[in-house]
Amino acid sequence: MDFVVIGGDAAGMSAASRAKRNQPDIRVTVIEKTHDVSFSACGMPYNIADPSRPMEDLVVREADVFRKQGIAVLTGHHATRIDRTAKTVSGRTSEGNPFSVSYDTLLIATGASPIVPDIPGLDAPGVMVLKHLEDGRRIKNYIRDAAVKRAAIIGMGYIAMEMCEALRERDIHVTMIKPGPGLLPWMEPQLSGVIQQELEYYGVALHPGVRILGVSQDEKGLTVHGEGIDIEADMVLLAVGIRPNSGIAVEAGLETGPYLAISTDECLRTSDPRIYAAGDCADAIHAVTGQKVWIPLALRANRAGWAVADNVCGKPVSLPGIVGTAVFRVFGMEVARTGLTAQEAVAAGFHPVSGVIQSRSRAHAHPGASQIRVQMVADQRTGRLLGVQMVGREGVCHRINAVAVALHNRMTVEDFSRTDLAYAPPFGPVWDPLLTAANQLLKKIAR
Amino acid sequence: MDFVVIGGDAAGMSAASRAKRNQPDIRVTVIEKTHDVSFSACGMPYNIADPSRPMEDLVVREADVFRKQGIAVLTGHHATRIDRTAKTVSGRTSEGNPFSVSYDTLLIATGASPIVPDIPGLDAPGVMVLKHLEDGRRIKNYIRDAAVKRAAIIGMGYIAMEMCEALRERDIHVTMIKPGPGLLPWMEPQLSGVIQQELEYYGVALHPGVRILGVSQDEKGLTVHGEGIDIEADMVLLAVGIRPNSGIAVEAGLETGPYLAISTDECLRTSDPRIYAAGDCADAIHAVTGQKVWIPLALRANRAGWAVADNVCGKPVSLPGIVGTAVFRVFGMEVARTGLTAQEAVAAGFHPVSGVIQSRSRAHAHPGASQIRVQMVADQRTGRLLGVQMVGREGVCHRINAVAVALHNRMTVEDFSRTDLAYAPPFGPVWDPLLTAANQLLKKIAR
Numbered sequence A, B: 001m002d003f004v005v006i007g008g009d010a011a012g013m014s015a016a017s018r019a020k021r022n023q024p025d026i027r028v029t030v031i032e033k034t035h036d037v038s039f040s041a042c043g044m045p046y047n048i049a050d051p052s053r054p055m056e057d058l059v060v061r062e063a064d065v066f067r068k069q070g071i072a073v074l075t076g077h078h079a080t081r082i083d084r085t086a087k088t089v090s091g092r093t094s095e096g097n098p099f100s101v102s103y104d105t106l107l108i109a110t111g112a113s114p115i116v117p118d119i120p121g122l123d124a125p126g127v128m129v130l131k132h133l134e135d136g137r138r139i140k141n142y143i144r145d146a147a148v149k150r151a152a153i154i155g156m157g158y159i160a161m162e163m164c165e166a167l168r169e170r171d172i173h174v175t176m177i178k179p180g181p182g183l184l185p186w187m188e189p190q191l192s193g194v195i196q197q198e199l200e201y202y203g204v205a206l207h208p209g210v211r212i213l214g215v216s217q218d219e220k221g222l223t224v225h226g227e228g229i230d231i232e233a234d235m236v237l238l239a240v241g242i243r244p245n246s247g248i249a250v251e252a253g254l255e256t257g258p259y260l261a262i263s264t265d266e267c268l269r270t271s272d273p274r275i276y277a278a279g280d281c282a283d284a285i286h287a288v289t290g291q292k293v294w295i296p297l298a299l300r301a302n303r304a305g306w307a308v309a310d311n312v313c314g315k316p317v318s319l320p321g322i323v324g325t326a327v328f329r330v331f332g333m334e335v336a337r338t339g340l341t342a343q344e345a346v347a348a349g350f351h352p353v354s355g356v357i358q359s360r361s362r363a364h365a366h367p368g369a370s371q372i373r374v375q376m377v378a379d380q381r382t383g384r385l386l387g388v389q390m391v392g393r394e395g396v397c398h399r400i401n402a403v404a405v406a407l408h409n410r411m412t413v414e415d416f417s418r419t420d421l422a423y424a425p426p427f428g429p430v431w432d433p434l435l436t437a438a439n440q441l442l443k444k445i446a447r
Helices: A010-022 A041-048 A063-068 A133-145 A158-169 A189-201 A247-251 A298-312 A342-347 A400-408 A413-417 A433-446 B010-022 B041-048 B063-068 B133-145 B158-169 B189-201 B247-251 B298-312 B342-347 B400-408 B413-417 B433-446
Strands: A002-006 A027-031 A072-074 A077-083 A088-093 A098-102 A105-108 A112-114 A150-154 A173-177 A205-207 A212-218 A221-226 A229-233 A235-238 A242-244 A275-277 A326-330 A333-339 A352-360 A371-379 A385-392 B002-006 B027-031 B072-074 B077-083 B088-093 B098-102 B105-108 B112-114 B150-154 B173-177 B205-207 B212-218 B221-226 B229-233 B235-238 B242-244 B275-277 B326-330 B333-339 B352-360 B371-379 B385-392
Touching: A002 A010, A002 A098, A010 A027, A010 A063, A010 A105, A010 A298, A041 A133, A041 A158, A063 A072, A077 A247, A105 A298, A133 A235, A150 A158, A150 A221, A150 A229, A158 A173, A158 A189, A158 A326, A173 A221, A173 A229, A189 A205, A189 A326, A189 A333, A189 A371, A189 A385, A221 A235, A275 A298, A333 A400, A342 A352, A342 A371, A342 A385, A352 A433, A371 A433, A385 A400, A385 A433, A400 A413, A400 B400, A413 A433, B002 B010, B002 B098, B010 B027, B010 B063, B010 B105, B010 B298, B041 B133, B041 B158, B063 B072, B077 B247, B105 B298, B133 B235, B150 B158, B150 B221, B150 B229, B158 B173, B158 B189, B158 B326, B173 B221, B173 B229, B189 B205, B189 B326, B189 B333, B189 B371, B189 B385, B221 B235, B275 B298, B333 B400, B342 B352, B342 B371, B342 B385, B352 B433, B371 B433, B385 B400, B385 B433, B400 B413, B413 B433
Parallel strands: A002 A027, A002 A105, A027 A072, A105 A275, A150 A173, A150 A235, A173 A205, B002 B027, B002 B105, B027 B072, B105 B275, B150 B173, B150 B235, B173 B205
Antiparallel strands: A077 A088, A088 A098, A112 A242, A212 A221, A221 A229, A326 A333, A333 A385, A352 A371, A371 A385, B077 B088, B088 B098, B112 B242, B212 B221, B221 B229, B326 B333, B333 B385, B352 B371, B371 B385
C-alpha cells in the first residue's frame, strides 16, 4: 500500500514514522516543500534569543533518519494538486521539475501560514514572518548582519509576545502595534492588564488599536506607518495570526470547516475516505461545545498524526475533541487558558457566569509568593465548568492541566471544587487557586 | 443551637467559622488544648529554616479574630470526655480547673499526634517532635539557645525530609535514621533513588534499616544508639509518623476505621448522628478503591470542616472520596503522588500494571531542562488509571493535579492519554511527561 503524506512537520512526520513502525511493509512517501522536516517550530523564539545556538538545535530528527527508517522523504517538493480520481499528488520541485506521486491513502498535513495583511511595503527586506525553520534562520541572520537595534512587531498574539521577549533578550528595542483593540482581547482586563504591565516593565512600547497604513524603507531603515504614528525600525516582524494551508484540499473539492480548515471526522478522515488531514491545516471537535473549531497547536498535530497512522494501518482510532489548552510565557509571566472564554461560551449557546479571583503561588507566609489571577467560566444553568484563564509568575502553566482534564470529563464546578489537589507550602495555598476560583464561582452559580 | 468543636486547627476552625457565617444565630464553641488556633502547620519547617522570622508568621488568624466573629474560643482547654447521653464535653483547663460544655451537635477535630516509639531516653531535653506551633517554637528556640550544630532525625517521611532541608539551611549537620527499609519504600527505586542522591548531595547521612536501641545524654550531648551505629547530636527530631487523636472518640464508643481513625460517612458523620469528625482524626473514602482510608492532609481537613458546617446548618453536603494527592519538596527536588502505588493496588483487589518513564521538564533543545521521572499504575483488566508518582526538579508539583482530576473521574489510561494538556517550550515537551507515561503504559496494558 502507498501511504503518501503532504507536509513533513509535526503531524506529517508523526504519521509517516508511526505507520512505518506499525506496518514495516507499507510504502510511505513524504512530500515536503522546504528542506527541513521534524523541527520544533515552537522553539524558534527561544533559539533566536541566543546568538550562540545554531538553528539546527531545533531539528528533532534529520530527513536522513526517516529515510533510514525506510520512508521516502522528498524535500524541496511543493505539492500543488491532488487528483482524487487518478489518486495522485503532483507539483514541482524547488529546481522547477514536475513530479507526480500515486497514493492509496493520502494524508494532508500542510500546516498553516502566517497571515500577510494587505498593506503596502511588506516586500521590503527586513520584513519577516516566523513559521518555517528557514524563517527562523533568516531572522537570526538578519539580526546579526544588519545589526538590528530596533524592531517593530505587527501583532500581539502569543508568537508576537514570545518573539518580543526573544528580541529584548538580544537588547533590541521592541515596539508592538496592532489594528485590533487591546492586548489579548479574549482575556479579562484584570488578567491581560498584568501582561501589559510586564511588557511595559521590560521597555516594550505597545500601540493597540492603530490602523496600519504601510511599511516604507529609506537609507535609515524601515518605517511602519500607523494612523497617527510612525515607528522606525531595523526589522519588522509580521505576527498577526496564521491560517490553514488548505488551498490544495479546497481545489480538490474537499469539505472545509471553520477558518477554511480542512474538515475532518473523529478518525481524521476528510470528506474523501481515502484522504486524511491532520495538524494545523485541519479542524477538530471542541470537547466542551461539540462544535467544529480550528485551534492549531502542536500536541494535537502530533497526536492526530499518530491516529492517522493507526487508522491507515488498520488499528481504528478515533480521537476525542480538544479543549483548546494553550500556555505561553512572556518575560516573567506565565499565561494559560483552556476551554471557553465567556464570549465563546455565549457563542456556543451556553449561559456563562464567570468570576476572577486573586490568589498566591505559595502558602500563607511562605517567602517568594507572587499573585496568581484566575478567571473561571461556567454554565449558569447546569453548573458545568466551561473554561479557565490564568496569569501569574509561577505555577500557572501546569496547573491549567487539571482544568483541561476536568473539561474532558464534563465536570461541574461543584465536582471540580471537591477534587483532591496537591498542597505543600512552596507550591501553593491549602486551597489551590483553582479551587478558590471554583468555590467563589459556585456562589454565583447558586444565585 | 449549640455547635461545639473539639480542636481549633484546620478542620475545627474552618467548621466553626463557616457555621457562624452560614447561620449567625448559632452558638459556636471551640475547645482547644493549646493556646494557638488556625496556624499553618505545614509551614513550620520553612519557618524554622529562617531564624529571622517569628513563628507567629504562621498564625493565619488569632483566636481573638474568631472571638470577634462571635465564636467562643476556649484555648488551654483539654477535652478528655464526651458524654453522649448528657451531650456534654468535659475536661480540664491548662490551670487544672475542670470544665464541661453542652452540645446539640459536636465536631471532633482533634487532629493527629506524632508517634513516639517505645525506646528509652526520649524524655531527654533536645529530643523533639513537630506538630503544634508550640513544638515549632521549642525547636527554633532550642537551635538558638543550644547552638545546635548536629541533628539526628529518626524517620525519613516527608516531614522528616522537610525538616532535614530546614536544618541544613541553618548549616546544621543532619543524620537520618529509621528502622524500616529504604527511603520512601512505597516509591519505585528509580524514583526514590533520585531523592536519595539529592539528600546525599546536600551532605545528609542516611541510615535506613537500622533498629534504634535508645537515646542517651551526657555532657557532650545526645547519642542515638542504633544497632551497629551511634549517632552523636545536639538535637534529635522524632518524625516516624503520626496517628489520629481518636482516644476521646473511642472512649465514647464511636466506631473507628483504619489506623483507629474515627469512622465517618460521606457527610462526615460518625456512628453517632449528633457527632461529626473531620481532619486528621477522621477517616475518608478513597475514590479509587471505594475503601476506607486514613490519609491525613490539610486540604481535606479544611474542606471537611466546611462540609460539617454546611451539614450542621441544614445545607446537606456529602463529600466525594479523596485520591491521596500529596507533594513535598526536598532541597531542589519536587516529589508528588496521587492515587495508588502498585502495592496498594494489589491490596485493593486490582491487577496492577505499571511503568516508569523518564522525560524532560522543558522542550527539546530548550535550555535549563531537567529530568522528570513518572511512574504510572493502571489496572490491567479494565485499563483504568490508578495512580502516579513523580520526581523532578521542576514542573512536578502542579502536574500531579491533572492525574488527581482524572482519578476522580475514573478515567482509563487510554482516555487520559488523549487529554489536551498544555505545551510551550519553557514548560515541557510537546508530549507532556504524563502523556508519555500513559502512552508507554498503554503498550503494557494492551498485551
